[in-house]
Amino acid sequence: SQTIHQWPATLVQPVGSPLSLECTVEGTSNPNLYWYRQAAGRGLQLLFYSVGIGQISSEVPQNLSASRPQDRQFILSSKKLLLSDSGFYLCAWNSRATEAFFGQGTRLTVV
Amino acid sequence: TQLLEQSPQFLSIQEGENLTVYCNSSSVFSSLQWYRQEPGEGPVLLVTVVTGGEVKKLKRLTFQFGDARKDSSLHITAAQPGDTGLYLCAGSNDYKLSFGAGTTVTVRA
Numbered sequence: 381s382q383t384i385h386q387w388p389a390t391l392v393q394p395v396g397s398p399l400s401l402e403c404t405v406e407g408t409s410n411p412n413l414y415w416y417r418q419a420a421g422r423g424l425q426l427l428f429y430s431v432g433i434g435q436i437s438s439e440v441p442q443n444l445s446a447s448r449p450q451d452r453q454f455i456l457s458s459k460k461l462l463l464s465d466s467g468f469y470l471c472a473w474n475s476r477a478t479e480a481f482f483g484q485g486t487r488l489t490v491v
Numbered sequence: 492t493q494l495l496e497q498s499p500q501f502l503s504i505q506e507g508e509n510l511t512v513y514c515n516s517s518s519v520f521s522s523l524q525w526y527r528q529e530p531g532e533g534p535v536l537l538v539t540v541v542t543g544g545e546v547k548k549l550k551r552l553t554f555q556f557g558d559a560r561k562d563s564s565l566h567i568t569a570a571q572p573g574d575t576g577l578y579l580c581a582g583s584n585d586y587k588l589s590f591g592a593g594t595t596v597t598v599r600a
Binding site for chain 1: 497524531532533535536539579587588589590595
């Protein structure tokens with residue numbers, strides 16, 4: 381069966397520090413991968429999606445970047461965090477635009 | 492701006508009442524999905540609708556996809572406290588999966 385792992389679950393980082401959130405998928409090949417950010421009680425803002433290794437589509441210009449070094453690994457990064465980067469980050473995968481399966485999320489607080 | 496508009500933003504009802512949540516867009520989607528999310532967790536799929544005019548029923552939940560595949564509704568009959576949560580619609584086109592802002596539903600016992 382397919383599983384998705386996202387870590388860490390919570391993170392407190394100072395302004396100006398770097399960020400690296402990792403997401404891996406098991407049990408499937410060539411998944412579509414997504415990074416979303418969610419404000420409290422609100423919808424999901426699509427940040428990046430990837431349909432293959434090294435292929436990244438950015439939806440919102442901002443302080444973040446994404447990379448897909450391996451087929452089932454998706455990384456969200458920042459060189460210098462801003463206060464406005466705080467939020468709940470969710471990684472997800474699907475296959476051919478069908479149901480999306482989500483990780484447990486990372487609660488990021490920038491202080 | 493949100494590609495998918497959901498209304499209402501908040502909905503609070505008494506147990507046993509019915510409710511409807513709407514999802515509208517100016518774009519046509521190849522499929523539309525409804526998810527339910529609990530606090531601190533990722534969304535979980537409720538249903539996917541693909542065909543214009545399609546109606547799907549899951550126990551007390553009824554989902555409808557508009558004829559033009561731009562809008563959808565979720566209707567819950569005889570709501571229960573366990574239906575409380577954030578309901579999200581998502582539209583899919585060319586691998587891109589975009590979500591609405593969500594409707595927070597609270598069912599009071």
